Amino acid sequence: MVKGYLYLLVAIVGEVIGxxxxxxxxxxxxxxxxxxxxxxxxxxxxxxxLSFKTIPISVAYAIWGAIGIILITTFSVIVWKEPLNAMTIVGLGFIIVGTILVNLFGTGH
Structure with a gap:
């Protein structure tokens, strides 16, 4: 299971870089x-x-998407000097809450 999360971390880093x-x-x-x-x-x-071999697809994809969006938003503000507003922050909060719910109550568990 740990290997699956390591693969997921590499996938997230690749997606953020890409x-x-x-x-x-x-x-x-x-x-x-x-x-x-x-x-x-x-x-x-x-x-x-590779992460799908040990992590349920719904959980892996939710984590991949949520962390990716949060990191890409952070990079867009810091590196690309794009503005951030209150509704974007609220939306990111919803993504975090949704990812937690998928992890806690998803059918993969």
Whole structure:
């Protein structure tokens, strides 16, 4: 089970890197960021698929999505200087609560 969560962590990191690089591709007009984006997403999906061997898909996907969204939002504010408003913070709170509910009461348990 621990290995599954380690795979999930790698998948999350890959997805966050890939999404940030996606912005850097400038609409896939820049070759190197585009190639790095593809590599990051391949790594992300590969390790996400490995995590499904020991973690229920609903739980793994909820964690992957929630942590990914939170980290990408954090990077967008810090690195890309995008604004953050109160409703975005409320929405992130709902995502966190939803992920906790899936983990506690999902059918995979």
């Amino acid at each position: 999404t940030n690089l996606l912005k850097a591709t400038d609409g896939f007009t820049k070759l190197m960021p585009t190639l790095y984006t593809i590599i990051a997403y391949v790594i992300s999906f590969y390790f996400l698929s």
